[in-house]
Amino acid sequence: MRVLGVDPGLTRCGLGVVDGLPGRGLRMVAAGVARSEAGLDHDQRLLVIADQIETWLERHAPDAVAVEQVFAQQNVRTVTGTAQVAGVAMLAAARRRIPVAVHTPSEVKAAVTGSGRAGKAQVQTMVARLLGLPSRPTPADAADALALAICHLWRPAGALGAPQRAPGSLTAAQQAWAAAEQAARRRPARRPA
Amino acid sequence: MRVLGVDPGLTRCGLGVVDGLPGRGLRMVAAGVARSEAGLDHDQRLLVIADQIETWLERHAPDAVAVEQVFAQQNVRTVTGTAQVAGVAMLAAARRRIPVAVHTPSEVKAAVTGSGRAGKAQVQTMVARLLGLPSRPTPADAADALALAICHLWRPAGALGAPQRAPGSLTAAQQAWAAAEQAARRRPARRPA
Numbered sequence: 001m002r003v004l005g006v007d008p009g010l011t012r013c014g015l016g017v018v019d020g021l022p023g024r025g026l027r028m029v030a031a032g033v034a035r036s037e038a039g040l041d042h043d044q045r046l047l048v049i050a051d052q053i054e055t056w057l058e059r060h061a062p063d064a065v066a067v068e069q070v071f072a073q074q075n076v077r078t079v080t081g082t083a084q085v086a087g088v089a090m091l092a093a094a095r096r097r098i099p100v101a102v103h104t105p106s107e108v109k110a111a112v113t114g115s116g117r118a119g120k121a122q123v124q125t126m127v128a129r130l131l132g133l134p135s136r137p138t139p140a141d142a143a144d145a146l147a148l149a150i151c152h153l154w155r156p157a158g159a160l161g162a163p164q165r166a167p168g169s170l171t172a173a174q175q176a177w178a179a180a181e182q183a184a185r186r187r188p189a190r191r192p193a
Numbered sequence: 194m195r196v197l198g199v200d201p202g203l204t205r206c207g208l209g210v211v212d213g214l215p216g217r218g219l220r221m222v223a224a225g226v227a228r229s230e231a232g233l234d235h236d237q238r239l240l241v242i243a244d245q246i247e248t249w250l251e252r253h254a255p256d257a258v259a260v261e262q263v264f265a266q267q268n269v270r271t272v273t274g275t276a277q278v279a280g281v282a283m284l285a286a287a288r289r290r291i292p293v294a295v296h297t298p299s300e301v302k303a304a305v306t307g308s309g310r311a312g313k314a315q316v317q318t319m320v321a322r323l324l325g326l327p328s329r330p331t332p333a334d335a336a337d338a339l340a341l342a343i344c345h346l347w348r349p350a351g352a353l354g355a356p357q358r359a360p361g362s363l364t365a366a367q368q369a370w371a372a373a374e375q376a377a378r379r380r381p382a383r384r385p386a
Contacts, residue, residue, distance in 0.1 A: 041293070042283065042293070042295065043283035043284065043286060043287040043293035044287055046280055046283055046284045046287065047284060047287040047288065050284055070273050071273075072265060072269040072272045072273055073269070076265040076266070077265075079265045079272075079276075080263050080264075080265055080276045080279075083272075083273045083276040083277055083280070084276055084277055084279065084280025084281075084283075085280070086273075086277065087239055087276070087277025087278070087280045087281055088277075088280055088281065088284055090235065090236035090239055090277075091236065091239045091240055091243055091281055091284075093236060094236040094237055094239065094240040095240065100234070100235070100236035102235065
């Protein structure tokens, strides 16, 4: 199974393609960043990013697209553009009938490090280790996109869209993932003051 | 000149098409709402809304698309979906090389009522009056989309993308619009606590 991870952003949108199966070995297919110039009009920036995402979908033909959840509480200056790029990526996948999943940052961290509170560097180190890369993938947005793809491939049995597996056969990483997912669902939505 | 106004929303996205010229008479061409079922997956909802916006662009061939500005401080439960629909609308216009403008709610209210602090009912009453309709357009999202289109048609000379006019020839509504726009630009971005 091949997954395209999308770490949405208007200036830099991380993209990472990983082949794998739940609990099995992983292989990096591609990693990179879609960019748009800050000087362009907003609609043109969305178009530039959308075109690059379309190119990745064409070239790599993923079986699923995993997008990072955007929370309204994130950086208020950029959250609208970030959400729009996430939407544009979901739309591009939906138009091609490719299933879309959304994962929270906590789920992604838990999937690759075993802890939903891991730092960025720890996530990047584990992405390199899991994919057998000689060093941390750069830029960071590409590494985050690869982590998203891994998170989706390793999501526990019973998660939305996950292949069926025998119960009780979760790896440690999958158990951490499930715990982080549960925690994220229990957490009440915070509201700005 | 023909403008499609888009009041973005994932459950109901207001759409309104108005013909007119700055400071001249207006004519309503169409008004309605694009909807998506709350039970669908998020990417499918974006696709359903995007397809309806595409249909409106095809059918009415507007010269410009005016989208309401989405602020991160809005309803935290729905702001991500709202921003994504705004992004999808901008992308659809950009793909057709139709110019896109974004207007704040204050600008829209000022354009049709003379006050950037007008209530919803007042805006709807004025939309009906300006377009010569027998009653307020319903649903409210369609009325808001018509107000956006009017706002764009009546934007003052010198505003981004506005046709050139002799200085000092602003109508009262256009002066209120300019004042609201200035106020919106001066206002510092609020941050969530």
